[in-house]
Amino acid sequence: MSTTQTSKIEIIKAATTKINEVDFENLSFGSVFTDHLFECDFKNGEWQKPVIKPYAPFLLDPSTRVFHYGQAIFEGMKAYKDEDDAIWLFRPDENYKRFNKSAVRMAMQEVPEDIFMSGLKELLQLDEAWIKRGKGNSMYIRPFMIATGTGVIANPSDDYKFMIILSPVSAYYAGEVKVLIAEHYSRAANGGIGAAKAAGNYAAQFYPTSLANKQGFQQVIWTDDATHTKLEEAGTMNVFFRINDTLFTAPVSERILDGVTRKTLLELAKSEGINVDVRPVLVSELVEASKNGSLKEIFGAGTAAVVSPISGFSYQDVYYELPKNENSMALQLKDKLTNIQNKLAEDTFGWTVKV
Known part of the structure; x- marks a missing residue:
């Protein structure tokens, strides 16, 4: 030594x-x-x-x-x-x-x-x-x-x-991810520490996630603590919804972490001409979009997996399968982002910093 x-x-x-x-x-x-x-x-x-x-x-x-x-x-x-x-x-x-x-x-x-x-x-x-x-x-x-x-x-x-x-x-492959939309448990509450990357936030998720696991789901999509009608995060990641060709995600708040991958994907999507709508997304909207066929994709976004596509969700004991998508917006954005991170594409945003 x-x-x-x-x-x-x-x-x-x-x-x-x-x-x-x-x-x-x-x-x-x-x-x-x-x-x-x-x-x-x-x-x-x-x-x-x-x-x-x-x-x-x-x-x-x-x-x-x-x-x-x-x-x-x-x-x-x-x-x-x-x-x-x-x-x-x-x-x-x-x-x-x-x-x-x-x-x-x-x-x-x-x-x-x-x-x-x-x-x-x-x-x-x-x-x-x-x-x-x-x-x-x-x-x-x-x-x-x-x-x-x-x-x-x-x-x-x-x-x-x-x-x-x-x-x-190495490359992070989560396999097929099915999620359960939370109807009782919440990740965070207004006035709490949801916007902080505090260890206790993650410990509190383990129990409701384990209950979802026992039902055959890999993760939970968290809803707001007051009404459980607004979609907030997926597991330990921010979550995106593609309805038709618009990409939706919830705004950051006291309850929702300001994810670096989240804000990066939003900037990438806008640069690619993708229509982006940052606003509260209701569970009822998601269910209706799935029923009428306008819901194309759901995916989580975070540092570990970068982008994690979701294959289906369950709400009030009804399972909604997402369509197989050959033109996946999630995977296109992931490819563009990882190419920048690995210096395989030009970084026109100034995001990469040499050590």
Whole structure:
């Protein structure tokens, strides 16, 4: 193990690498991690010196606040390697801004941009051999922050730990996805933390999703908490509906996450001349569109899968199968987006950032 110093980041290199133990042709999403991680603590009212060090477990006091009051946030990002072995990030500024938006909502310390971006880029460069070329291959990036102050008094923590870990991933295939439209459970409520990428949002989804799984559905399309008449998100993704040749999606709100993939697809669709309508979409509209044949596609959008087509949905015990679509708007948009991310097409939007 060797230690080097940049102007701002201490780097402790792993004595050995795990890369030769990894089967990159058969990666299970988010289960394999690179040799190093980035860490920076907020203590005594200020950010400490950042460090990149070997990936390893770490100890926390049993009274650490994250365990008791759930102050935990995260982001999901990806890095790509082009045919010249250059590393590229996709819209990292959007993830950074959303990370701190989540921090503010959860009464946590905001992370300075130089710590977030410098740490991310330095870590990617150190573990660059783990990033494989080729469309479908990428490095999934998980920045996260937890409350590390101790004591079980119900107050925000004074101390925090910000970390970044890296996980190589290959093409994400979810298979056929059938969804159940929620009639009782909600992902988030007005005035709540739905717009924050808070860990607890995802924990709260597990139980109703498990109930849907038992009925043969892979995911839940969440509806608004007050009336359960408005369609909001699909699983852990934003959701789009194609009715005839118009693409519909719900507006972001206190309940709906401002997804980076969502806003990217909206901009791509508009640039392609696709009619886009951002407004609340009613369950009754979806059911009627399915009955009259105008509903062509439903798909989820998020960092992991990029685009995840949905084959059918169930509402009030009635299942509605979507038509097989040879001219899939979802797959066309996914192809255009992934070509930009992998530097296989010109980035006229200025979304890609070289590391």
